[in-house]
Amino acid sequence: MSIQLSLDGVNRSFDGFKAINDLSLTVEKGELRAIIGPNGAGKTTMMDIITGKTRPDEGEVLWNQTVDLTRTDEAGSARLGIGRKFQKPTVFETHTVEDNIALSLKDDRSVWATLFDRKTAEQEARISEVLELVKLDGDRARLAADLSHGQKQWLEIGMLLAQDPELLLVDEPAAGMTDAETMRTAELLRDIAGQHTVIVVEHDMEFVRALDCRVTVLHQGHVLAEGSLDHVSANEQVIEVYLGR
Amino acid sequence: MGLIDRRMGIFLTGLFILTVAVPAGNLWMEGQPVPSYIVSLLGKYLCYALLAVALDLVWGFTGILSLGHGAFFALGGYAMGMHLMREIGDRGVYANPELPDFMVFLNYQELPWFWYGFDQFWFACLMVLLVPGALAFVFGWFAFRSRVTGVYLSIITQAMTYALMLAFFRNEMGFGGNNGLTDFKDVLGFDLQSDSTRAGLFVLSAIALAGGLLLARAITTSKLGQVLVCIRDAEDRTRFLGYRVEGYKLFVWVVSAMMAGVAGALYTPQVGIINPGEFSPANSIEIVIWVALGGRGTLVGAAIGAIIVAAAKTLLTGWFPEIWLFALGALFIFVTIFMPKGVLGVIEGALAKRPKPQPDGKEAEV
Known part of the structure; x- marks a missing residue:
């Protein structure tokens, strides 16, 4: 399988606050990927960087291993084949x-x-x-x-x-949905994956379990763990970040 | 969603009747039931209506609140005024065949370069479109590219027209300073004081208004028009769908400025003067009130709003000159609070309620 999207050593800070800290991430074509993380983990900033809304201070963001996404704007990224769904339905x-x-x-x-x-x-x-x-x-x-x-x-x-689009970036699609709707959404996203690459940012663990896919845990703008949901849930650090405080 | 929907059809029919009746009543009917000054007055209202349609295109549909649209109107008016000045020729007070009176008075030795070509009517007509269009293009290029939106954009449009006003007040600018351009004699050989010329200008204004309305309607019913509404309602969503928002804004902004320029060009010969007061920020704010009063995003409503307010201004400034501005302010507050959809919204709402009540009550929601 070829690589759809890769982020390598990406940094971005706002007024001294490091929203994204040496973030590296690779997503393959046709993959369904869930990204989870507590508030302020940098999920939305990461999406802004991929879609050209925000420019990273340093690091490389490559589309299909060739196109430099740090040089496109929102419309440009959409024309390349990146679709984005906002957290608040727009x-x-x-x-x-x-x-x-x-x-x-x-x-x-x-x-x-x-x-x-x-x-x-x-x-x-x-x-x-x-x-x-x-x-x-x-x-x-x-x-x-x-x-x-x-x-x-x-x-x-x-x-x-x-x-x-080739890639769908979906920000908390299940927010505000009933349980039945949530399950139907998960089903729909699973159906879409394969023909399209799908990245889902989500809080709802039930939903992530229903997606049944590879999970990346983000914390303080950095990848904390990656693997199946069971694998990352067993990770000590992840437990500490999510439950420890 | 045809080009001419019901409200457009009714308005254009009314406009057509007016276009026939007013000149007929002035020129051919026994006892002249329509006095000449009324013809020019109504012609002026029609120019305002066209200007309101131009603003509605950018404000009502695209969400760009321009507080400087009077500048484009005034530039169109000046372009036409420059031609009318050149056409006076040696019939001016100083009888100088080359230089307009104010230049002789200010000891100009020769015509400034930017007055070249304005002796030709076609050149002046081209400039009526190009000068406002070029200013709008340059202004919009920088403003929309830098993503200046909302109240910040409104403020810089206001600053633009204010700056132009100050510049045009200066004698050194070569546009007649605070007196502006006036004492016009004729246009294309037709005497501007004669009833038939005035009636002709009135008819031309009506045609321009109808043309402007149809052009605006064609734009807003196209897919591009739908994208404009998308930009108004959810600019970010529009960008992320792959539309370059700045290009769309620039397009409609320039079209609107040119439309305003045409309105100004028809206004100048009917009023007989164009001066820097036309650039004053208060004028531009008044245009916004016309559109708000008539009904934002309805085109026809904007035209109606302009005519209502202009007529009220004529009457009130005649009867109680000192209260006009208070009346205007009160009107604006009243409309914003009680008639958010404007006069047209109220009329159409009342009409929609009356005919056979719909069982599902869908009409009532509107």
């Missing part, structure tokens, strides 16, 4: 569910192309396909603002899928 509230997906479809993103764009039958079919996958096909004409919290989470995942 959808376009004054657009319909259908338009939310339509606007996310992989397409020419230039101003002129967008001005003269016409929806093709192929795109219509793709929209329906995605809506079915995230179980929102009955709500396609509703405004996104009128959806429930859980439905918004799903819509945002649908928007990510519509982008057809």
